[in-house]
Amino acid sequence: MITFDAVTKRYPDGTVAVDDLTLEAPTGEITVFVGPSGCGKTTSLRMINRMIDATEGSILLDGRPVREIDPPTLRRGIGYVIQQAGLFPHKNIVDNIATVPRLLGWDRRKARDRAMQLLERVGLEPGMAERYPFQLSGGQQQRVGVARALAADPPVLLMDEPFSAVDPVVRTSLQDELLRLQAELHKTIVFVTHDIDEAIKLGDRVAVLRVGGRLAQLADPETLLAQPTDDFVREFLGHDRGIRRLQFVPTDGLPLRSGLTVPEGYDGDRSEPWLLTVTPDGRPVGWVPGDGKGGPEPFGTFRPGLDSMRAALDAALLSPSGCAVAVDDDGRVLGVATRDDLDAALTGAVDGGRPHARPERGHE
Numbered sequence: 001m002i003t004f005d006a007v008t009k010r011y012p013d014g015t016v017a018v019d020d021l022t023l024e025a026p027t028g029e030i031t032v033f034v035g036p037s038g039c040g041k042t043t044s045l046r047m048i049n050r051m052i053d054a055t056e057g058s059i060l061l062d063g064r065p066v067r068e069i070d071p072p073t074l075r076r077g078i079g080y081v082i083q084q085a086g087l088f089p090h091k092n093i094v095d096n097i098a099t100v101p102r103l104l105g106w107d108r109r110k111a112r113d114r115a116m117q118l119l120e121r122v123g124l125e126p127g128m129a130e131r132y133p134f135q136l137s138g139g140q141q142q143r144v145g146v147a148r149a150l151a152a153d154p155p156v157l158l159m160d161e162p163f164s165a166v167d168p169v170v171r172t173s174l175q176d177e178l179l180r181l182q183a184e185l186h187k188t189i190v191f192v193t194h195d196i197d198e199a200i201k202l203g204d205r206v207a208v209l210r211v212g213g214r215l216a217q218l219a220d221p222e223t224l225l226a227q228p229t230d231d232f233v234r235e236f237l238g239h240d241r242g243i244r245r246l247q248f249v250p251t252d253g254l255p256l257r258s259g260l261t262v263p264e265g266y267d268g269d270r271s272e273p274w275l276l277t278v279t280p281d282g283r284p285v286g287w288v289p290g291d292g293k294g295g296p297e298p299f300g301t302f303r304p305g306l307d308s309m310r311a312a313l314d315a316a317l318l319s320p321s322g323c324a325v326a327v328d329d330d331g332r333v334l335g336v337a338t339r340d341d342l343d344a345a346l347t348g349a350v351d352g353g354r355p356h357a358r359p360e361r362g363h364e
């Protein structure tokens with residue numbers, strides 16, 4: 001556990017970057033610092049590994065003030081990942097990853113073995129080991145940066161805007177990868193970003209900071225979206241806060257209709273406005289108008305219980321029928337959620353205020 005106890009940082013020119021910050025980053029969880037530019041996120045993060053020292057108050061690592069631990073010892077237990085990876089340009093990938101183990105005195109072979117393991121773990125081909133950083137894409141370099149930070153298996157990981165410099169698609173896959181790694185490794189992670197969507201996706205807890213380095217709100221993402229503490233937080237969360245909340249509304253209670261699903265070449269009752277044709281092994285083909293004239297039209301799918309209401313609604317909006325197709329993990333149709341049933345579930349979520357279970361993450 002990392003504890004900020006009334007921490008203030010005043011730079012020599014008088015700038016108060018962090019002002020009386022008190023919060024806890026629990027062991028094994030991801031705590032995200034988010035806020036507008038200049039609100040003191042990086043300063044807060046760097047005070048943990050003493051790249052910057054606090055002016056007042058103290059930061060404790062598992063109860064021990066970091067100011068009592070000499071910086072090299074402290075940093076051995078803390079991995080650090082920054083924007084644009086910060087790899088050593090003159091070292092190849094495997095040596096970059098093996099940097100900290102080598103500093104810790106591991107022999108060359110053991111450090112290389114560990115580096116090769118990590119390379120695979122972050123989703124890179126072993127063939128990349130001998131390349132140099134300039135021969136990798138930005139996303140690949142970030143993966144190497146994460147591997148390097150994990151090399152000595154530190155319990156704590158500090159990540160400062162690690163995915164900001166890559167395009168949105170790569171960014172999403174790096175975020176998914178981090179969640180997958182974290183599910184295995186259970187590190188204590190403090191993650192800095194200015195992107196609220198990233199904060200909500202990754203954070204077990206999200207600390208919203210305002211300029212002047214004051215904590216505006218600390219909450220789990222679901223509570224943050226449902227109950228922003230003031231106008232600053234509300235504005236920072238953006239106008240589509242309501243839509244974002246739907247990612248915490250589960251779909252396992254949604255009624256699914258089976259009567260709208262028909263085989264290809266169907267020639268029966270045509271009283272429904274839309275019917276979903278499926279292949280003999282149960283995969284969706286498309287929506288056809290009830291009168292049999294036209295189609296197949298596009299459909300959208302979601303996995304009940306696994307995907308959130310946001311995904312179900314998205315699936316409904318993708319099809320002319322206004323219905324969302326429920327599928328299993330193999331893509332076979334389980335049934336159809338109609339617009340009326342989706343509406344009823346949405347009304348329940350809004351009226352009920354607090355959606356109950358948090359769907360599994362990484363499926364948004």
Ligand SMILES: Nc1ncnc2c1ncn2[C@@H]1O[C@H](COP(=O)(O)OP(=O)(O)OP(=O)(O)O)[C@@H](O)[C@H]1O
Nearest residue numbers: 011013015017036037038039040041042043044194
């Ligand atoms: N060495 C320094 N001397 C004086 N002021 C500084 C110094 N470093 C940072 N600051 C100021 O402290 C405040 C917080 O900076 P910090 O880099 O922690 O913010 P941030 O939230 O990480 O910003 P960004 O999202 O833009 O990276 C800013 O006003 C910044 O200008």
